[in-house]
Structure formats: C-alpha cells, structure tokens
Amino acid sequence: MNAFLIAATALLTMLVLPGFVVLRARPIDALVALEVCGTTVVLVLLCLAAGFHQSVYFNVPVVAALSVWTGSLIFVRFVGRFR
Amino acid sequence: MKTSDILVDLFLALGVAVQLISCVGVVAFPDVFDRLHYAGTATTVSPLLIGAAVLTRYTTSTGGISTIVVMALLVVLGPALAIATARAARRIDFGQVEATDAERSG
Numbered sequence: 001m002n003a004f005l006i007a008a009t010a011l012l013t014m015l016v017l018p019g020f021v022v023l024r025a026r027p028i029d030a031l032v033a034l035e036v037c038g039t040t041v042v043l044v045l046l047c048l049a050a051g052f053h054q055s056v057y058f059n060v061p062v063v064a065a066l067s068v069w070t071g072s073l074i075f076v077r078f079v080g081r082f083r
Numbered sequence: 084m085k086t087s088d089i090l091v092d093l094f095l096a097l098g099v100a101v102q103l104i105s106c107v108g109v110v111a112f113p114d115v116f117d118r119l120h121y122a123g124t125a126t127t128v129s130p131l132l133i134g135a136a137v138l139t140r141y142t143t144s145t146g147g148i149s150t151i152v153v154m155a156l157l158v159v160l161g162p163a164l165a166i167a168t169a170r171a172a173r174r175i176d177f178g179q180v181e182a183t184d185a186e187r188s189g
Binding site: 021042049061 | 091092095103109130133136141150157167170171172
C-alpha cells in the first residue's frame with residue numbers, strides 16, 4: 001500500500017463530515033457540503049489513479065471534476081430559485 | 084528514500100490536512116457564508132497540493148497531463164461555483180443579492 005492509496009483512504013473517510021451536514025442542515029448549507037464532497041471524491045479518484053499506476057484511470061477524475069461542477073451548478077440554480 | 088518520495092509524502096500530507104481542516108470547518112460553522120470559505124479552500128488549495136504530489140511522480144506522462152487538467156478545472160471553475168452558491172444563499176437569506184439598506188447604513 002503506497003502513499004497515494006493511504007491518502008485516498010484518509011480522504012474517503014473524511015466524507016463522513018460533510019456527509020453529516022448534507023443530511024442534517026438546510027438545503028443551501030447541504031449544497032455547500034455537497035460541493036466539498038464532490039471535490040473530495042475527485043481527489044480520491046486522482047489518488048487512486050496514481051496509487052494503482054494505471055494511466056487510463058486518470059481519465060476518471062477529469063470526467064468526475066466536470067460532472068461535479070455541472071451538477072452542483074444545476075443544484076445551485078434550482079435551490080436559489082425554489083426556496 | 085529519494086527526494087521525490089519525500090516531496091510526494093509532504094505534498095500528500097499537506098493536501099489531506101488542508102482537506103481535513105476544510106471538512107471540519109464545514110461541519111463546525113453554522114453560517115452558510117462561513118462554510119463557503121472552507122469549501123473554497125477545499126476546492127483550491129488541496130487540489131493544488133495533491134496535484135503537485137501526483138505531478139512529482141508522473142511528470143510528463145498521460146497521467147500528469149490529466150492531473151493538470153483536473154487541477155485547472157477545480158481551481159478555475161471552483162470559485163465560479165462558490166460565487167453562484169453565495170448569490171443563491173443571499174437570495175434565500177435576504178431576499179436579494181445586493182446589499183440591504185441596513186447593510187448600507189452600516
């Protein structure tokens with residue numbers, strides 16, 4: 001187990017903290033926590049790709065980064081409009 | 084242990100620590116705007132540190148280029164998302180994005 005896999009495990013464990021806010025807080029606060037979750041997941045995927053030494057795995061965090069940003073922007077749009 | 088290994092460990096440790104502080108900040112602070120500060124740190128500082136760790140190992144390979152793309156996406160698009168979220172929060176909490184009369188008067 002190399003340093004990248006250890007970092008990925010640590011980052012994955014951290015998802016519990018913003019996950020708690022996603023479940024318990026107001027929708028707009030939950031959205032902020034969801035953005036942090038998304039960024040953390042992208043970093044986890046990046047660390048896993050580096051940890052497994054597979055260059056093809058590096059495409060996954062690129063797609064995840066784009067998807068997380070687009071999804072969060074759509075959520076922001078609708079949470080701001082329908083309060 | 085090579086210098087590059089030490090650099091990778093250092094960047095990874097710093098990146099994970101910054102992400103941990105951001106996650107704790109999002110949980111600890113009750114206000115949405117305070118939480119956004121920590122979310123902003125999570126989307127800019129930690130991707131740069133963890134990306135630097137990956138780039139130290141995979142400099143000019145496909146993985147390195149993909150890492151640069153991921154870092155650029157997170158660092159450039161993250162603040163735009165934070166601004167959009169802050170505007171939505173202002174609209175929900177105050178009914179308008181602009182400063183209220185009470186805020187203008189001081």
